[in-house]
Amino acid sequence: MFRTLISSVFGRFPKGNPVIGVLLFVFAANVAFCQQPNPVVIDSMDEKTPSRLSLVDFEDGELKWSAESEVLRSVVIDSRHTDLGPHSGTGCEQRIFESNRILLDQRLEMRLVPSYVFDELKTSVWVRTDCQNVRFMLQIRFPNQIDPRTKEILSIDLPGTVYSKSGQWQQLVCSTSDEEVRNRIIRARGQLAGLLSGGTIDTREAYVDQIALVFDVPVGGSVLQIDTLRHGPIVTPENLIETPEAADIYQPRLTVTDDRVMKDDRPFFPVFTLYHGESLKEVESTGVNMLWIEDYADRAILEALDQMGIGAIAQPPQPTTEDAILHRQGIPTFESWTEPIWAWMFGFAIPEDDVRYLQGWSNQVRGADRKFRRPILADVVGQERSFHRQVDFLGSSRFAIHSDLPVADHVEILKRSRNAALPGKPMFTFVQTEALSTYAGKNREPDASPIVEPEQILHQGYAALAAGYKGIGFWKQIPLDQQTVGLDERIHAIRLFALHCRILEPWLATGRVVDDLIVRTNDSFPQQTASLLSPLKTRWDQPIDAAGGKPLGSDSEIRASVFRCDDGFLILPVWYEKDEQFVPGAQAVKGIRMLLRADVMQAWEVTPTGITQSNLELSRVPGGTEIHLKEFDQQTAIVVTSKPAAIEEIRRACRTYRTDAAQSTVAMAAQKFERVSNVHAELVEIAPPIADAELVLKYAYQNLENARKALAAGHDADAYAAARRTLRNLRVLQRRYWESAVQELPVATASLDATGFQTLPQHWQTMRELEDRTSTTQNLLSSGDFDNQADVQQDWLEDSSGNGLQLVELNYDAASQRTFLRMQSANQGGNFFALTGPGIPVAAGDLVVVSARIRYAPTQQDIGNELVIYDTTVGLHGATHLRKASEDWQQVEFMRKIDEDREFRIRLELRGSGVADIDDLKVRRLE
Known part of the structure; x- marks a missing residue:
């Protein structure tokens, strides 16, 4: 339209004087498109403000843009600040070109106030041109990445x-x-394939400091006008590298970038724990x-760890709040x-x-x-995306x-935390290896202390892997x-994992979760196949549950x-057994099947003692490949590849570690x-x-003896398998004892000693003690009937x-002619609204029983919506959680044995x- 209007008013550009023609061109544009000046607002230009908006209105007469190439500079016949047809205000910056040939991909550049790259940063500029x-x-x-082509700091254009x-x-x-930057980095990594050390780009402290207009200059005269640039909010980088030298760049031992961790330029999966003075x-x-x-x-520990090839993680010096925030x-x-x-x-549960x-x-x-x-690593509680912008490797536990x-x-909570963080950046989580101190209590005999079963430790680790976490920490305080x-x-x-x-x-280091498969056992697998009426029907077709709206x-x-x-x-198939967090069961079955949506020719099962195809069968079916595991026990790993070198690398690793794995399992x-x-x-x-x-213990002992014999004979895989059968036998017995203990309880957490196998003797002792205490006190919580508003307040x-x-x-x-307490909340993201009752004096040895009638209606069924009731002597870990809607009143009860005088x-x-x-x-207290 711009050129059409010019041509209609003035005809073609005068051939004899291109400058006059272009000036007539600009004048006509001003007549056609002149607007009333708009107000100019600058949010903040205080250099000390950590977040501000930069505005350039091109009113000061100074030229801000420069031509990158000599070719473009040679066809610029006029560069000026002009008052002809600005978008706003009284002027704009203008370039007039005259070329006798088409010039492709020419570039004008302008320096910006530098700012860290983050999700909300936006830059805009107004342009009018016929280029x-x-x-x-x-x-x-x-600033932390050398471009292997130029040996200078890497820079890329974001379109x-x-x-x-x-x-x-x-x-x-x-x-x-986040998405645009991540996609651009992926493209840049592809462009530099084979040149980058480790195949990754170190994105730490990336910042923006320049913009560009890239365009084609046409034959003849053309005009480019630029006005009103906004840039922000600006977070000023701490370290700007103006003239870097490749020799000055120290290659860090560990780098975190592009959803993976690298050590010495190789994929690395961190497995770590805490040091408490042990050898x-x-x-x-x-x-x-x-x-x-x-x-x-x-320094002594640092030197020793360095000799062992174990990397140290440490907390750096911690500034005061004022020093950190005010610099x-x-x-x-x-x-x-x-x-x-x-x-x-930086810490745990920040x-x-x-x-x-x-x-x-x-x-x-x-x-x-x-x-x-x-x-920088940090384990946080909430605000994952905001924290992730400040640290390289974020934890959520x-x-x-x-x-x-x-x-x-x-595991769904872990996935939500991962999804709430920055996409394309890895995360880690901590695995619980011992009972929390509030649960373990005091005055217990060493043999009566609660423990986390080894299978529970392993399950937490594999569940975190399945959730897409790129590092596992084993949390301990003992x-x-x-x-x-x-x-x-x-x-x-820990060693097996x-x-x-x-x-x-x-x-593990390079993988990204792309699908979650439904796994079916042989017993539950439907047998329907194709028929004349349904020739494409397979037993993997998913009938929809009309009531729940999800596949059966x-x-x-x-x-x-x-x-x-x-x-x-x-x-990674993993068994998520109901109530496994208390006492795991057998979790073993003859035959599971899953449908992988891909055409697969070969697959291998990988255990800590070997890589094999003997437990696997593959079948081509409509929609992909059916994978059949003949035996499955808790969790395993299956690799699918067409690269013989990758399989050989796994075989070498298995040969290196299989004896250690077998010894640890036995x-x-x-x-x-x-x-x-x-x-x-x-x-x-x-x-x-x-x-x-x-009889179960007898089978367990026989399998253990078989494992010891196989290990002594150097048959690592057989020893590993027999030891796992021993563990399976023991889990069966543990689970039966636990189910017997909790069958009369409203929930397992009603008696803390019933939440694990090791403390079941104490649970039954408490149950006998309950039989001896035949009377209870009156309600020690006087306002618990919620009849008196003044008492409640x-x-x-x-x-x-x-x-x-x-x-x-x-x-x-x-209906009941009673008053009750109503709590209502419209919080989001798991935030809570809480009421804490008055302190009630209790003494060591007291048996306290808590009961209530509760009716709960979440806005929608969601993991983040729940009512939680607990006592402050044990804390949130021993809480009763109500997650499902209930129209009728339901009874909630739990019991606590007090270990010391307190409120x-x-x-x-x-x-x-x-x-x-x-x-x-x-x-009430039992007397």
């Missing part, structure tokens, strides 16, 4: 809007959204490849002796309110660590062992060498995650056999009898973590969005 193929670009610089309104003002926009040889025996130490300045004082530069530290750890503090802290650490540029959180829900029943088993569980991860390291069979306890890896597919089975036998002997005296208990304290609608009131129920309080938490009615809340 062709005009594109707007942002230049992203990676924005393409100009499409020839002759009219159009706003061109480019934003550094480093004991730590080495677990197979971990990193260790979180308390003091980063402990008052920096951290001194880290010296060369800190090189054995591979990564920095609350969501600390985002701003952590941002300042991370900036200070990066400033002090300019040479080594080590990645929640412990479910001995709680009423189902393992299937636990040293590895402390002599406590059951804790030696955790060493072998670590060895399996080493074998699968290239697959999708509630299977066995699920399989599919990873797309550099060398093929990795499939030792773990022997230790567990002794422990279960001892608890069994106690339960025989106090608990109801379990049918065939002695005086006794109960409100608090919350959200800002949605929150309401608490007393309502009247006409006992009840806490009600309404999480997410919903309505909860509470009545007849009683706290």
Whole structure:
């Protein structure tokens, strides 16, 4: 339209004087498109403000844009600030070109106020031109990455809007959204394939400092006008590298980028734990490849770990809140002796309110660590995306062992946390290896302390892998060498997991979850096949449950995650058994099947002791390939590849680690056999009898003897298989004892000693004690009937973590002619609205029973919506969670045995969005 109008008014450009022709062109554009000046607003230009908007209105007469190439400069016949037809204000910047040939992909550039790359950063500029193929670009610089082609700091262009309104003002926009940046980095990695060390780009501290207009100059005269540039919000980079030299760039031992972790330019899967003063040889025996130490300045430990090839994780110096947020004082530069530290750890379960503090802290650490540029780790609670912008390797952990959180829900929470973080950046999680201190309590005999079963440790690790986590930390507070029943088993569980991860390291480190498969057992597998009426019908067709609106069979306890890896597919089937967080059952079956949506010629099962095809059968079916595992026990790994070199690499790793894996499995089975036998002997005296208990123990012992013989003969795979059969026998017996203990309880957490096998003797002792205490006190919670509003207001304290609608009131129920407490909340994202009751004095040895009538209605069925009731002596880990809607009143009860003199309080938490009615809340002491 721009050219059409010019041609219609003035005809073609005068051939004799191109300058006059172009000036007439601009004048006509001004007549046709002149607008009223718009107000110019600058949000903030304070250089000390961490987040601000930069606005350039091109009113000062200074030329901001420059031509990159000599070719473009040679055809520019006029560069000026002009008042002819600006988009806003009184002027704009203008270039006039005259060329006798088409010039492709010419470039004008302009420097910007530098800003870190993050999701909300946006840059826009107004353009009017008759040049062709005009594109707007942002230049992203990676100060920690050398471009192998130029030996300088790598920079890439991020494309924005393409100009499409020839002759009219159009706003061109480019934003550094997470998705756009990630996709651009993937393309850049492909362009540099074979040149990059390790095949990855180090994206840490990436920033924007320049924009560009790329366009084609047509034959003859043409004009380009630029006006009103906005850029922000700006987060100023701490370290700008103006003239980098490749020799100055130290290659860090560990890098985190592009949804993977690399060590020495090879894919790396971190498996780590915490140091509590035990022998480093004991730590080495677990197979971990990193260790979180308390003091980063402990040179003796750093040197020892370096000699072992174990990387140190340490917390850097921590500034005060004022120093971190206000940048008052920096951290001194880290010296060369800190090189054995591979990564920095900011902490565990960092609350969501600390985002701003952590941002300042991370900036200070990066400033002090300019040479080594080590990645920063942090385990957080909420605000994952905000935290992830500040750290390289984000952690999200929640412990479910001995709680009423189902393992299937636990893994969904892990997936939600991963999805809430930045896409394309890896995450880690901690695995619980010991009972929490609030659950373990005090004054227990060592043999009576609760433990986390080794199978529970392994299950948490594999569930986290299946959820897509790229690092596993084993959380502990008790040293590895402390002599406590059951804790030696955790060493072998950690070791088994670590060895399996080493074998699968290239697959785990490079894989991305692309699918979740429904897994069916042979017994539950439908037999329908194609027919004349339905020639394409297969037994994998998914009939829909009309009531639930989901495919039948999708509630299977066995699920399989599919990873797309550099060398093929990795499939991780995992058994998510109901109530496994209390006591795992057999979790073994003859035959499972799954449908992989791909054509597969060969697949291999990979265990810690070998790689085999003997347990696998593949069948081509409509829609993909059916994979049949003839035997399945808890979890396994399947690799699918067409690369012989990848299989040979796995074979070499298996040969290296199979003897260690077999030895650990046999030792773990022997230790567990002794422990279960001892608890069994106690339960025989106090608990109801379990049918065939002695026979199950006999089978377990026979399998253990077979495992020992196979190990002595050097048959590692056979020893591993026999030891696993021993563990399976023991799980069967443990589960039967547990089911007998909880069958009369409303929920397992009603008696904390019933939430694990090791403490079942104490549970039955408490049950006998209950029989001796025949009377109860009156309700020790005087306001628990919720009849008196003044008492409720005086006794109960409100608090919350959200800002949605929150309401608490007393309502009247006409049917029962009683008043009840109503809590209502419209919080989002798992935020809570809570009431905490008054303190009730209790003494050591007291048996306290809590009961209430509750009616709960979540806004929708969701993991984040629930009503939680618990006592403050045990805490949230021993809470009762109500997640399903109930129109009728339901009874909630639990019992606590008090271990020391203290105050006992009840806490009600309404999480997410919903309505909860509470009545007849009683706290009574058994006399």
